[in-house]
Amino acid sequence: MSPDPGATDTQQDVTFGLFDWIDAAPGRTPGEVYRSRLRLLAEADRGGFSIYHLAEHHGTPLGLAPSPALFLAAAAQATERIRLAPTTFIVPLYDPLRLVQEICMLDQLSGGRLEIGVGKGSSPHEAAMFGLTPAQAADRFEELMPAVLAALETGVFVRPGPGGEAVALHVSVRQRPHPPLWYPTSNPASIPRLGEEGYNVIFGFGFFSPPLAAVREQSRLFFDRFRASSERGEVRYGLPGVTPRFGMMRHVLVAPTDDEALALLRPAFADHHSNFTHLWRLHGDEQRTRPLDVDQLLAEGKLYAGSPETVARQVAEAVTDGEVNHVAGAFAWGSLDPATSLRSVRLFRDEVVPAVRGVAAGVGA
Numbered sequence: 549m550s551p552d553p554g555a556t557d558t559q560q561d562v563t564f565g566l567f568d569w570i571d572a573a574p575g576r577t578p579g580e581v582y583r584s585r586l587r588l589l590a591e592a593d594r595g596g597f598s599i600y601h602l603a604e605h606h607g608t609p610l611g612l613a614p615s616p617a618l619f620l621a622a623a624a625q626a627t628e629r630i631r632l633a634p635t636t637f638i639v640p641l642y643d644p645l646r647l648v649q650e651i652c653m654l655d656q657l658s659g660g661r662l663e664i665g666v667g668k669g670s671s672p673h674e675a676a677m678f679g680l681t682p683a684q685a686a687d688r689f690e691e692l693m694p695a696v697l698a699a700l701e702t703g704v705f706v707r708p709g710p711g712g713e714a715v716a717l718h719v720s721v722r723q724r725p726h727p728p729l730w731y732p733t734s735n736p737a738s739i740p741r742l743g744e745e746g747y748n749v750i751f752g753f754g755f756f757s758p759p760l761a762a763v764r765e766q767s768r769l770f771f772d773r774f775r776a777s778s779e780r781g782e783v784r785y786g787l788p789g790v791t792p793r794f795g796m797m798r799h800v801l802v803a804p805t806d807d808e809a810l811a812l813l814r815p816a817f818a819d820h821h822s823n824f825t826h827l828w829r830l831h832g833d834e835q836r837t838r839p840l841d842v843d844q845l846l847a848e849g850k851l852y853a854g855s856p857e858t859v860a861r862q863v864a865e866a867v868t869d870g871e872v873n874h875v876a877g878a879f880a881w882g883s884l885d886p887a888t889s890l891r892s893v894r895l896f897r898d899e900v901v902p903a904v905r906g907v908a909a910g911v912g913a
Contacts, residue, residue, distance in 0.1 A: 562867050562908050564901055565599040565876040566592055566893075567635070567750075567797045570619065571823040572609035574883050581612055582619065584886035586626045588879065591890055593627040596897030599663060600627075601635035601730075601750070601797075601876055606674045609823040617650045624658040632658055635665030635730050635750065639696065640688035641678050645707065645715060648699045651727070652719040660722040663748075665730035666693060673827045697785065700726040729785045732797075739766045743773030746786020748793040750876060755840055755850050757796060763870040767794045795874025796866060798852045799881060801888075802895040806854040812888055813853045814842055820882030852877070856899035863900060864907040875904075 566589075573581050589600060602619060605611025613619040616634035623632055632654070637647060655662040668682075668689040669675050675685045691708050699705035705715045721727060731747040733739070734756060742749050751766055752758055774792060777783050786792055799817065803809035821840060828836040845851045852862045863875055877896065880889040 562872070562904065563598040563793065563795075563874045564596060564896075565601055565633075565795070565874065566597055567601045567603070567876040567878045568880065569603045569605065569610050569823075569878075570612040571820060571881055572612060574819060578612050582622070584889075585619075585880060586622060587886065588889055588893060589623055589630065590626050591893050592897070593630045594897070595629075596901045597630055597893075599631040599633050599876075601633050601665065603635060604638050605671070606641075607677050608674075608826045610826060617654055620654055620662075621657055624654065624661070627661075629661075631661045631663050633663035633665050633730055635732055636667035637665060638669040638674075638685075639666050639692050640668060640675070640680060640685040642692075644692045644696050644699075645705050648696055648705050648717065649719065651696075651700065652717060652721050655721040655723060655727055656719060660727075662721075662723070663728045663730060664726075665732060666696075667731060667733075670734075671827060673831055697726060725787075728787060728790075730793075736762070736766055739770050740773050743770040743792075744777040744782065744784075746774060746777065746783035746792055748795070748874070750795045750797050750874070751872075753797050754799050754878065755845050757798075757850050760849065760866060760870040763796060763866075763872065767871040770794050793874035794872055795876055796870060796872050797876040797878065798850070798862075798866070800859065800877035800879055800892065800896060801853040801884070802856055802859050802892045802900060803853075803888075804855060804895075806858055809853045809855065809858075810846075812884070813851070816882040816884040817842060817851070818882070823882065856895050856903070859896065860900045860903035860907075863904045867904060867908050868911050 568585065570581060570585055592600065600623065602613060602616045603611060604614065604616050606614045616637065620632045620634060651664060668686050672682045675682055695706060695708045699717060700721050703717045703720045705717060706712045729747050730750065731742055732750040734752055749770060751763060771794065801809050801813050803812060825837040842851065846853060849862055849865065852859050866872060866875060879892050
């Protein structure tokens with residue numbers, strides 16, 4: 549996942565990932581959902597996909613993996629090649645020493661395939677479950693993140709604050725100086741800082757994403773800030789000699805025909821949206837729980853659904869017009885049948901990815 553640092557950003561090979569919440573599926577137990585997801589990952593592991601992103605959520609049917617590390621430990625044993633990325637570990641909700649040790653274990657269990665997504669958390673309702681306000685969660689992130697990274701780099705954890713005792717780690721990360729870092733965000737104001745610090749970024753999430761023109765604007769800003777920071781030797785969280793990823797996430801459903809894909813999409817997406825808005829409905833937030841117009845989302849390129857040819861056009865447009873070098877697709881959500889998701893992943897890998905790479909190569913030539 550390390551592109552040629554000598555190439556320009558638009559010439560970098562685009563990479564593809566899977567994004568997942570592991571949300572509840574009607575009629576299936578959590579155990580059944582876990583097993584079907586591991587089968588999906590084993591299929592993605594055969595090629596075409598560089599990384600698996602797994603979200604962390606609490607107290608909601610949107611997230612049946614409130615401990616991403618536990619599921620990724622199983623995923624590490626079910627796969628051999630694909631890289632594994634909690635996207636994100638919600639840092640303020642963890643004891644930092646425990647988080648560091650889990651990261652080290654995962655990097656060793658996966659044979660050095662771990663990538664680390666970190667964040668402050670996006671839901672005030674989930675932060676409240678841990679006794680935190682959004683402001684307190686943000687403060688904890690700023691306090692804890694430097695200590696977490698220092699421990700990964702040195703093998704010694706020092707708890708933030710006065711009199712913090714040094715704790716030697718007897719399990720260290722396999723990747724040096726640390727695994728690659730990701731930071732997902734929907735906030736344009738965070739992009740300059742993330743570029744300067746060298747994070748890999750996913751900007752915008754599916755149906756909440758901005759238009760491609762706005763993505764392109766933020767991509768250019770991100771890479772401008774990254775280059776300037778690199779020249780000053782001030783990239784804090786990036787890896788030496790590696791150009792970061794600036795990516796986007798979309799729900800994806802590939803089927804043999806457009807008509808079949810759209811017929812499968814509508815009921816499954818309705819179930820997923822119900823999971824997605826569960827906590828907001830519970831707290832009476834009408835603005836975030838309004839029904840979505842699937843046709844409008846498709847027209848705006850905020851859902852990718854159709855035949856391989858149709859989806860390839862949609863993804864290629866994101867890569868060329870949005871100027872992103874990473875596309876993460878969510879292939880399993882709501883009430884989609886596991887066999888449908890498996891077929892979608894295969895069609896994307898075998899037909900969409902080669903077509904998009906061809907378009908991207910033409911643009912960079």
